[in-house]
């Protein structure tokens with residue numbers, strides 16, 4: 308029987324605490340070493356299909372985090388301005404507010420792992436990339452919730468929406484060429500109130516009991 312460490316409801320309460328928090332300060336009441344320890348724990352038990360472990364993480368804090376966002380902003384600016392000054396006005400301000408946060412956890416996927424798994428598990432080869440995304444999302448939710456339980460705020464960002472930004476961040480983070488950027492979690496101390504839960508669809512639409 309699985310040992311009971313905390314109750315199911317305690318775990319659900321903890322998971323429910325996680326929110327997208329955008330008002331972040333450039334400080335962290337949690338030490339870098341504690342956050343590193345949390346990420347190590349996530350990596351040590353998070354699931355992946357066939358236990359292939361394609362997830363790779365970076366922890367970027369302090370001045371390096373400012374440089375990380377400067378890289379995003381510098382690379383994205385000409386592209387977004389090309390789309391429209393209005394877009395740049397909105398996105399540029401959003402990026403500056405993210406730069407003001409203390410740190411980011413960057414989630415990558417090792418392409419070589421995905422390719423090797425597609426060879427080893429030929430019958431599921433067509434699904435392996437999708438399963439890699441699932442595994443990445445599972446690591447993301449674990450890290451995101453853990454940071455919130457430490458009292459920090461965090462929001463999930465996808466700057467790889469602009470492909471050249473992904474290339475620039477791969478270089479900035481010194482990640483191998485086969486790594487693809489899946490998401491990054493910007494975090495810091497929370498300025499102001501913790502956000503309330505957004506409305507959800509009724510269970511009549513989202514849950515079907517079949518028995």
Ligand SMILES: Cc1cc2nc3c(=O)[nH]c(=O)nc-3n(C[C@H](O)[C@H](O)[C@H](O)COP(=O)(O)O)c2cc1C
Pocket residue numbers: 325326327328462463464465502504505
């Ligand atoms: C897969 C996924 C992708 C998301 N991408 C972004 C994003 O790129 N930028 C952002 O600000 N929030 C992003 N979010 C946050 C959602 O907007 C947010 O989770 C949702 O509105 C519910 O709010 P909550 O996180 O406070 O529960 C993403 C969330 C998920 C699960």
